[in-house]
Amino acid sequence: MSKDIVVGAAAPGCKKVDPILVASNVTRQFGGLTAVNVEHVEIPRGKITALIGPNGAGKTTFFNLLTGFDKPNTGEWTFEGKNLAGVSSYKVARRGMIRTFQLTKSLNAMTVIENMRLGAQKQRGENFFAGLFRFLWSGEEKKITETADDLLKRFKLDAKREDYAGSLSGGQRKLLEMARALMSKPSLIMLDEPMAGVNPALTQSLLEHIKGLKAGGTTVLFVEHDMHMVRHISDWVIVMAEGKVVAEGEPSVVMKDQAVIDAYLGAHHDTDLGTMKKGK
Amino acid sequence: MDWIQTFNLAAGALFDPLTAAYILCAIGLSVHFGYTGLLNFGQAAFAGVGAYGMAVGVLTFKLPLLLAMGFSLICIVVFALILGIPTLRLRADYLAIVTIAAAEVFRYLMSTIGFASVTGGSNGLSQFGYEFYTWNPIAKGQYVFGPFNWSEEELWLRIVAFGLVGLSTVLVWLMMRSPWGRILKGIREDEDAVRSLGKNVFFYKLQSLIIGGLFAGIGGMVYVISMSNVQPSSWVTTFTFMIWTVLLLGGAASVLGPVAGGMVFFVMLVLTNEILSGLVAIGWLPFLDQPQVGQLRFILIGLALMLLVIFRPQGMFGNKKELRFNV
Ligand SMILES: Nc1ncnc2c1ncn2[C@@H]1O[C@H](COP(=O)(O)OP(=O)(O)OP(=O)(O)O)[C@@H](O)[C@H]1O
Numbered sequence: 217m218s219k220d221i222v223v224g225a226a227a228p229g230c231k232k233v234d235p236i237l238v239a240s241n242v243t244r245q246f247g248g249l250t251a252v253n254v255e256h257v258e259i260p261r262g263k264i265t266a267l268i269g270p271n272g273a274g275k276t277t278f279f280n281l282l283t284g285f286d287k288p289n290t291g292e293w294t295f296e297g298k299n300l301a302g303v304s305s306y307k308v309a310r311r312g313m314i315r316t317f318q319l320t321k322s323l324n325a326m327t328v329i330e331n332m333r334l335g336a337q338k339q340r341g342e343n344f345f346a347g348l349f350r351f352l353w354s355g356e357e358k359k360i361t362e363t364a365d366d367l368l369k370r371f372k373l374d375a376k377r378e379d380y381a382g383s384l385s386g387g388q389r390k391l392l393e394m395a396r397a398l399m400s401k402p403s404l405i406m407l408d409e410p411m412a413g414v415n416p417a418l419t420q421s422l423l424e425h426i427k428g429l430k431a432g433g434t435t436v437l438f439v440e441h442d443m444h445m446v447r448h449i450s451d452w453v454i455v456m457a458e459g460k461v462v463a464e465g466e467p468s469v470v471m472k473d474q475a476v477i478d479a480y481l482g483a484h485h486d487t488d489l490g491t492m493k494k495g496k
Numbered sequence: 497m498d499w500i501q502t503f504n505l506a507a508g509a510l511f512d513p514l515t516a517a518y519i520l521c522a523i524g525l526s527v528h529f530g531y532t533g534l535l536n537f538g539q540a541a542f543a544g545v546g547a548y549g550m551a552v553g554v555l556t557f558k559l560p561l562l563l564a565m566g567f568s569l570i571c572i573v574v575f576a577l578i579l580g581i582p583t584l585r586l587r588a589d590y591l592a593i594v595t596i597a598a599a600e601v602f603r604y605l606m607s608t609i610g611f612a613s614v615t616g617g618s619n620g621l622s623q624f625g626y627e628f629y630t631w632n633p634i635a636k637g638q639y640v641f642g643p644f645n646w647s648e649e650e651l652w653l654r655i656v657a658f659g660l661v662g663l664s665t666v667l668v669w670l671m672m673r674s675p676w677g678r679i680l681k682g683i684r685e686d687e688d689a690v691r692s693l694g695k696n697v698f699f700y701k702l703q704s705l706i707i708g709g710l711f712a713g714i715g716g717m718v719y720v721i722s723m724s725n726v727q728p729s730s731w732v733t734t735f736t737f738m739i740w741t742v743l744l745l746g747g748a749a750s751v752l753g754p755v756a757g758g759m760v761f762f763v764m765l766v767l768t769n770e771i772l773s774g775l776v777a778i779g780w781l782p783f784l785d786q787p788q789v790g791q792l793r794f795i796l797i798g799l800a801l802m803l804l805v806i807f808r809p810q811g812m813f814g815n816k817k818e819l820r821f822n823v
């Protein structure tokens with residue numbers, strides 16, 4: 217199975233058959249601390265890749281750098297073969313690389329459906345002058361709303377359609393953020409701990425949904441501490457520790473790797489990797 | 497105390513052109529703060545640029561009044577760009593600091609002797625607005641409606657001023673129901689989220705600053721046409737805070753908020769003054785004298801503003817869920 221993902225043997229920074237995202241020499245320092253120091257990494261197209269690692273490994277910082285929300289000290293990366301380093305965050309999103317945030321960013325004083333509509337890109341009514349004339353954008357708005365309602369149903373948020381996002385529970389906000397990110401039909405979606413705080417019953421249906429994204433041609437890169445989820449849906453796992461990529465491979469292989477278990481668990485060897493979760 | 501006179505004064509404040517001027521400035525501030533979350537503490541400067549732009553256009557550049565108004569709108573756009581380009585990429589507080597400073601710098605520049613040949617220095621400018629009354633289609637005479645008794649010029653000024661208020665209100669309503677307005681509201685909540693969805697946040701904030709500034713500039717023009725002069729001392733920080741009071745009273749993120757807020761504010765100002773003066777005159781408030789009444793009512797208004805922000809932060813018209821003070 218790994219044959220269609222990787223060229224040669226699986227190793228940190230290994231070449232992929234068809235990478236969608238390629239990053240090299242990405243470093244980010246905070247004062248004396250090197251939060252990210254990635255020599256080389258490639259994300260396979262059309263697959264579900266998990267980025268795992270202990271708290272403070274630099275996963276979120278790496279996401280921020282790739283999506284233009286933070287500036288690296290060094291590094292370059294390409295998305296679909298075109299340079300993406302130094303591109304501002306909104307342009308990254310327009311190129312089809314959409315991310316969600318570990319600390320959920322729902323727009324609390326807007327309704328759920330308005331949150332969703334905001335996710336659609338290149339709307340005609342987003343131009344000031346066109347916006348003043350409803351007939352110029354009402355047709356488009358209707359289509360956007362249909363897409364939004366469809367997604368809300370799939371994420372079990374349709375009953376909350378008219379509620380303010382601020383009145384949703386933490387887990388529901390995570391779902392909303394993810395659904396909103398999908399409004400623009402991204403080619404790569406980057407999810408930072410999508411399952412944190414989502415109840416087990418819904419986790420199952422979300423996993424199916426993420427698999428469905430893959431079936432629809434979307435590449436998924438996600439950060440997750442829930443090893444069940446990682447094992448269940450990912451095609452490929454990248455392990456980060458102290459800013460570096462320390463291991464890569466198929467989930468079943470990587471999770472048996474003693475070096476990974478050590479890096480991941482640090483001093484807590486008695487913890488079972490399969491039940492680790494983070495409640496953020 | 498003369499109740500009839502008090503009532504007439506209060507009714508007069510309701511449709512005073514200055515009330516309209518403040519309302520227009522508050523509409524601009526609602527675009528800035530209420531919908532986009534921009535902390536602009538220099539709305540007086542936007543109004544001042546509008547007022548001076550028009551007066552200088554007429555007096556120095558010898559433009560017809562209508563063109564001078566257009567010139568003034570261009571000045572406001574330039575002013576908004578100067579303030580916005582360096583600050584709107586930074587955190588929200590930077591805009592607050594820069595606008596408050598810029599408003600003071602603007603006022604000093606207008607009153608300094610160096611530019612007095614253009615700005616009139618601390619005396620300001622006058623005799624730029626006569627053309628406004630030549631546009632008056634209303635026949636000469638006194639017009640009486642209920643408690644109101646206006647000359648044709650007074651009536652004309654009120655029609656134009658409140659006509660502009662009406663137009664601006666409709667415009668804001670159209671703006672905020674559109675996908676464009678949705679982006680502004682998103683920015684108010686969390687700019688990074690909006691950025692992550694592919695919107696050029698900086699550009700939208702700049703548009704908001706310009707558009708809100710234009711409303712304030714029009715308010716400034718109404719103000720000085722009504723006063724028939726423009727003076728640097730009009731554009732003090734107090735002016736800005738009166739606009740904030742009007743806005744918060746009515747509701748920062750509501751279309752009708754600034755209108756209701758402005759009317760209630762100025763009626764209250766008249767009523768408190770009349771009632772307190774009346775009480776002082778009949779000796780019920782022996783610890784106060786007449787000049788202190790003027791100060792006391794501003795203290796009362798400050799107190800009312802505090803209570804308002806604490807107990808009804810959404811204002812009279814706003815939706816509580818839509819506006820909390822989370823800046
Ligand atoms: N803005 C910042 N300023 C200073 N240090 C930071 C900043 N952001 C992150 N760091 C540090 O960089 C390191 C990596 O943090 P990061 O958030 O990327 O970790 P993570 O892998 O996402 O962890 P978690 O699994 O807990 O979310 C941490 O040591 C953190 O303290």
Ligand SMILES: [Mg+2]
Pocket residue numbers: 275276277318408
């Ligand atoms: Mg993280």
